[in-house]
Amino acid sequence: MQFEETLKRIQTHKGVIGTIVVNAEGKTTLDNSTTVQYAGLLHQLTMKARSTVRDIDPQNDLTFLRIRSKKHEIMVAPDKEYLLIVIQNPSE
Amino acid sequence: MSTFFSQTNMLLMSVWSCFFGQDEEDGTEMGEGDEWMQGKTLIKPLDQLDLTEAELKEEFTRILTANNPHAPQNIVRYSFKERSYKPISSVDQLAVHFVLEGNLLHQDSDEARRQRAKQGLPEGGEDAGDVEEGGGEERADSVESKAGKKEQKITNQFNFSERASQTLNNPLRERGCQTEPPPRANFSATANQWEIYDVYLEVLQKQEKNKEKAKAVPKKDDDKGRELKNVPLFPPQSDDITKVAKVAKIIERMVNQNTFDDIAQDFKYFEDASDEYREQEGTLLPLWKFQYDKAKRLSVTALCWNESYKDLFAVGLGSYDFTKQGRGMLVFYSLKNSTFPEYIYPTTSGILCLDIHKHLPYLVAVGFYDGCVAVYNLKEETLQPIYKSTAKSGKHTDPVWQVKWQKDDMDNNHNFFSVSSDGRVVSWTLVKNELVFTDIIKLSLAGAVSEGPEGVQLPIMGKTSCGTSFDFHKQIDYLFLVGTEEGKIHKCSKAYSSQFLETYNAHNMAVDAVKWNHFHTKVFISCSSDWTVKIWDHTIKTPMFTFDLNASVGDVAWSPYSSTVFAAVTTDGKVHTFDLSINKYEAICQQPVVAKKKTKLTHIEFNPVYPIIIVGDDRGYVTSLKLSPNLRKKPKEKKGQELPKGPEVEIAKMEKLLSLLREPENSNA
Numbered sequence: 095m096q097f098e099e100t101l102k103r104i105q106t107h108k109g110v111i112g113t114i115v116v117n118a119e120g121k122t123t124l125d126n127s128t129t130v131q132y133a134g135l136l137h138q139l140t141m142k143a144r145s146t147v148r149d150i151d152p153q154n155d156l157t158f159l160r161i162r163s164k165k166h167e168i169m170v171a172p173d174k175e176y177l178l179i180v181i182q183n184p185s186e
Numbered sequence: 187m188s189t190f191f192s193q194t195n196m197l198l199m200s201v202w203s204c205f206f207g208q209d210e211e212d213g214t215e216m217g218e219g220d221e222w223m224q225g226k227t228l229i230k231p232l233d234q235l236d237l238t239e240a241e242l243k244e245e246f247t248r249i250l251t252a253n254n255p256h257a258p259q260n261i262v263r264y265s266f267k268e269r270s271y272k273p274i275s276s277v278d279q280l281a282v283h284f285v286l287e288g289n290l291l292h293q294d295s296d297e298a299r300r301q302r303a304k305q306g307l308p309e310g311g312e313d314a315g316d317v318e319e320g321g322g323e324e325r326a327d328s329v330e331s332k333a334g335k336k337e338q339k340i341t342n343q344f345n346f347s348e349r350a351s352q353t354l355n356n357p358l359r360e361r362g363c364q365t366e367p368p369p370r371a372n373f374s375a376t377a378n379q380w381e382i383y384d385v386y387l388e389v390l391q392k393q394e395k396n397k398e399k400a401k402a403v404p405k406k407d408d409d410k411g412r413e414l415k416n417v418p419l420f421p422p423q424s425d426d427i428t429k430v431a432k433v434a435k436i437i438e439r440m441v442n443q444n445t446f447d448d449i450a451q452d453f454k455y456f457e458d459a460s461d462e463y464r465e466q467e468g469t470l471l472p473l474w475k476f477q478y479d480k481a482k483r484l485s486v487t488a489l490c491w492n493e494s495y496k497d498l499f500a501v502g503l504g505s506y507d508f509t510k511q512g513r514g515m516l517v518f519y520s521l522k523n524s525t526f527p528e529y530i531y532p533t534t535s536g537i538l539c540l541d542i543h544k545h546l547p548y549l550v551a552v553g554f555y556d557g558c559v560a561v562y563n564l565k566e567e568t569l570q571p572i573y574k575s576t577a578k579s580g581k582h583t584d585p586v587w588q589v590k591w592q593k594d595d596m597d598n599n600h601n602f603f604s605v606s607s608d609g610r611v612v613s614w615t616l617v618k619n620e621l622v623f624t625d626i627i628k629l630s631l632a633g634a635v636s637e638g639p640e641g642v643q644l645p646i647m648g649k650t651s652c653g654t655s656f657d658f659h660k661q662i663d664y665l666f667l668v669g670t671e672e673g674k675i676h677k678c679s680k681a682y683s684s685q686f687l688e689t690y691n692a693h694n695m696a697v698d699a700v701k702w703n704h705f706h707t708k709v710f711i712s713c714s715s716d717w718t719v720k721i722w723d724h725t726i727k728t729p730m731f732t733f734d735l736n737a738s739v740g741d742v743a744w745s746p747y748s749s750t751v752f753a754a755v756t757t758d759g760k761v762h763t764f765d766l767s768i769n770k771y772e773a774i775c776q777q778p779v780v781a782k783k784k785t786k787l788t789h790i791e792f793n794p795v796y797p798i799i800i801v802g803d804d805r806g807y808v809t810s811l812k813l814s815p816n817l818r819k820k821p822k823e824k825k826g827q828e829l830p831k832g833p834e835v836e837i838a839k840m841e842k843l844l845s846l847l848r849e850p851e852n853s854n855a
Contacts, residue, residue, distance in 0.1 A: 096431050097431035097434050100431065100434040100435060100438055100526075101434055103438060103525065103526055104434065104437060104438050104441055107438075107441050107442070107445065107525070108445050109441075109444065109445060110441060145376075145378060145380075148378065148379070148380030148383075149378060149379060149380060152379050152380040152382075152383035152384075153383070157436065158436055158437070158440060160440065167444060169437060169440045169441065169444075171433045171434075171436045171437045171440070172433070173432070173433040176433060178433045178434055178437050180437050180440070180441055182441055182444055182445075184444045184445075184447065
């Protein structure tokens, strides 16, 4: 329940466009086509990033990944089983 | 020979006579050979001889010889013996009509043998044909044997018979059986260095767990039960939600970082450049503002930074108003997330003070308005304190104004002190599951009996005075100061439970805060609602410095980086920052930090590491401010270290200035 509250807070935070929770295979929130696309692509990228970090030093691990683009910023926080993606419009 | 040929001659003659027109009367001989001539009439040639009968019957003999008519009969040869030509008697009579050179060779001739050898034809084939054994074998198989190379069974022509029989062939039968294929599953994984490392870690953890299990014998069953559920890690993370909670927290912080990006940048990097132009004055740059919805009605009654996690601080919420007592809250914020607290503990009574243990960042001691003290463990999931004092266990009868952790006692139990309006300074020890209290000192007015006629004693309190604040010496463990509601400050020792070492008549009203200097071991500061802030040398009974701030001073704090810098907050919403090494009389910064004028600032704390301060007000907000460089001036290192700060010469000067009856003995910092 704490997690849900946190998620709600994130969703209502200023500038946040969307949040997606992805499990190891698919997604748990809306099965929109965009969501599916996001989930799949980001999952792969996160795996790659994590692999890179850990290959360099196995004791290290990926905490989060930020992708800042012209339009908005995508933040991905990986976990053992889940992936939490938040798209925010950084206040500029 | 002549008779043999006579008939033939006759025939020949007759034939010839036919041709030449000779007429013969041998009709039978004519008739045999020449039937086709019978039809014809005989024509006599004109010049044919007419012979008589007798002549006709004459027999002429013709002799057929083998003489070659063409062969010469008169060949002569010269004979050297007789020196004359002699005729050769016999002449070769051979007449060759036709010659054809043949290409057949006799098989046994040399040439044939040579040729055979060349061609590689086996002579055995011939031998087999040659070797014909007697006994009736007349058939020459030479033809076959020449052709084939194998040894042919030579069958007996006469009594050879072939016999064959066929056995019964077992009928062929195909038999098969099919099983269900074993269940298959596709498995794919990558074998990276880190994957291997992970597996090793897991194995290691399991091993350690097993060791622990082996030790904890009575609890074996419980452990096993739990073990079977949670295979990978220690904390029970079988719950999916908790896993995501951690991640969600990270994301929340990231989102906040984005939103408050400029503040974060300011916090880290901004240095007010205009300070160079301002000489000595400095400013406070507002950074984050922390507020919690549910804490809006409450005032910030206590602030404390966490020593181990430098971005975490605790806020105690309650109310100073006697009439409006309700619930309270203990809230922890992190600088990384200003929108929502990290930990929230609602309490039944308002909190008045708190302290976080220096070494154990999860232990928090809290003093309540209703006189209770409690200890919270942040690691625990529950919202209840792990220890709470009750009426039986010696809780105070009046609000607890200050708590402070002490070093672990000899039994390695944690303990803390509390001071309350009921006049007691109590030490609480966390023994297993209980809170054991020990009265350390009773702030009695008995010690001030002698001052009875002098001082403005409040007889309502009976014989005890109300302690409102205390502080322990940084180095001398047993030494501590207690400020009272009467405005006195007592210097006490843990050893003496009834007597004070010293008493200072500090203020006219209650002493709100008393704090030892972080560096200088003799100096402490005190503030009071009588609008003053005073700096003392504990060996001298009168204050070294007195500052009048025009409003009731809620709290004062020394800075951790300089021994001459301190800050005070007043109820008019201002933060006053002083640096004694720069300006002894005035604040180098006086800045209102709250929007509304009515809000009163209640507490202030310096961050031990970062150049920021947090200020709490009576509306439940906590504002963080960054100190501008002027406020953070470190003195030129005369002695290298920071301990006795500010040149002692200067202090000596101050002493002289302030001196009424002082001995400029010990330098003030």
